[in-house]
Amino acid sequence: MNPAPPVTQMTEPMDDLLTKSQLDAAPILPRGFYQRPTLEVAGELLGALIVRRTDAGVVAVRITEVEAYLGVADPACHTFGGRRSRRNESMWGPAGHAYVYRIYGLHCCLNIVTVGDGTPEAVLIRGATTVHGGGLVADRRGPTVARRSWTDGPGKLCRALAVGLTDDGADLCSAEGALTVRRGAGAATVGEVERLPRVGVDYAGEAADWPLRLRLK
DNA sequence: TCTAGGATCGGCT
DNA sequence: GCCGATCCTAGAT
Numbered sequence: 001m002n003p004a005p006p007v008t009q010m011t012e013p014m015d016d017l018l019t020k021s022q023l024d025a026a027p028i029l030p031r032g033f034y035q036r037p038t039l040e041v042a043g044e045l046l047g048a049l050i051v052r053r054t055d056a057g058v059v060a061v062r063i064t065e066v067e068a069y070l071g072v073a074d075p076a077c078h079t080f081g082g083r084r085s086r087r088n089e090s091m092w093g094p095a096g097h098a099y100v101y102r103i104y105g106l107h108c109c110l111n112i113v114t115v116g117d118g119t120p121e122a123v124l125i126r127g128a129t130t131v132h133g134g135g136l137v138a139d140r141r142g143p144t145v146a147r148r149s150w151t152d153g154p155g156k157l158c159r160a161l162a163v164g165l166t167d168d169g170a171d172l173c174s175a176e177g178a179l180t181v182r183r184g185a186g187a188a189t190v191g192e193v194e195r196l197p198r199v200g201v202d203y204a205g206e207a208a209d210w211p212l213r214l215r216l217k
Numbered sequence: 218t219c220t221a222g223g224a225t226c227g228g229c230t
Numbered sequence: 231g232c233c234g235a236t237c238c239t240a241g242a243t
Contacts (some may be wrong), residue, residue: 067224076224087239105237107225124224145227155225200224 017131026182034095038121042068047184052161059133068212071121076204079120091120100168107155
């Protein structure tokens with residue numbers, strides 16, 4: 001006689017929007033996708049899926065909000081003026097890799113490197129909705145956090161996906177990788193995207209007003 | 218070596 | 231809506 005089923009079955013979310021097989025069927029965005037103008041990439045990342053594999057299981061989110069950071073000519077960007085350091089080294093590398101950094105000593109932010117070939121630009125993933133692995137996310141975010149608040153900020157998103165500094169530089173285009181970005185079933189269509197100024201970059205002068213924050217309505 | 222400040226979050230009022 | 235937490239990073243000296 002077997003006792004009661006394991007607790008994990010109870011935390012298995014009843015409302016995952018995508019199944020494991022649907023995730024596997026979604027094609028990984030190829031490196032060429034990222035080797036284009038950053039704003040173009042940012043717009044097309046809306047609706048795409050970030051799939052995270054760990055020993056604990058698989059979590060997938062659909063990207064709903066991003067910000068474009070335009071490299072050496074963008075005062076809000078970590079590589080403005082050609083700045084290059086250990087922290088932002090990943091931005092100087094090939095496109096399609098992760099750039100993860102710690103902010104305020106507390107949180108991590110996930111970026112995707114674009115363009116490549118010594119053009120250090122990136123797209124910051126600001127917000128997403130969980131489409132698979134909700135039980136795991138609930139465990140990571142804690143019981144007091146409402147579902148809608150699981151991934152509605154860059155730091156929260158990293159916690160939900162268990163993304164940390166060890167993921168800095170990770171290749172997002174490799175099927176074997178623990179972190180991949182896949183084409184979303186319902187990618188954003190023209191007219192559903194609103195363009196806003198970026199958050200928290202007041203120090204960047206007029207660049208703070210550039211409408212490089214893209215959000216699904 | 219020192220110091221100021223930050224691409225945030227969550228608790229409290 | 232406000233404010234404190236917390237520590238890494240880059241720039242100044």
